[in-house]
Amino acid sequence: MDDTSSQAFAPPAELKRCPIDNTFRIVGKKFTVHILRDMLYQKQKRFNEFLHSVEGINPNTLSTRLREMEKNALVERKVYPETPVRVEYNLTEKGKDLLPILEQMSAFSMKHAPEIFIDGKASSFQQVCGRNPASF
Structure with missing residues (x-):
């Protein structure tokens, strides 16, 4: 860092x-x-x-x-x-602009909180959703 x-x-x-x-x-x-x-x-x-x-x-x-x-x-x-x-x-368009933020939040939990998965194993957003999180 x-x-x-x-x-x-x-x-x-x-x-x-x-x-x-x-x-x-x-x-x-x-x-x-x-x-x-x-x-x-x-x-x-x-x-x-x-x-x-x-x-x-x-x-x-x-x-x-x-x-x-x-x-x-x-x-x-x-x-x-x-x-x-x-x-x-x-x-609105402003509301839709929050999609990347929500998807990054989702990706964070998928990576760092394995307890959200049934099998308890972390996965990437790509593995779960078949794509990368939205970006700006």
């Missing part, structure tokens, strides 16, 4: 705040990453789909997270004028 690897991250002078902290503020609340995961990989769009797939989430928390994600421009909320009313949430 080089000498800079052990130093704390100091944002360059032109930055107002740490970009890592900023990203964490957007996606770091409990369940936000799970909702993004289900939108990206399971193509889920509806409130009840998230309610049943996100482990341990309750309706109030889900509603709050979806509103926060909409406020942060990660999702768009579309209301269909039907009876009963149908509401769908779709990822």
Whole structure:
């Protein structure tokens, strides 16, 4: 490792705040990453789909997270004028830009947390998914 690897991250002078902290503020609340995961990989769009797939989430928390994600421009909320009313949430381009981050998180756990696998043996993202993680 080089000498800079052990130093704390100091944002360059032109930055107002740490970009890592900023990203964490957007996606770091409990369940936000799970909702993004289900939108990206399971193509889920509806409130009840998230309610049943996100482990341990309750309706109030889900509603709050979806509103926060909409406020942060990660999702768009579309209301269909039907009876009963149908509401769908779709990822924005900004939300889709989180795919490489989520895949790198997945690759990290596949490499360093073998307990996530049934056989208890670590594997690479490439071995499990048949491709490399997405990148920017």
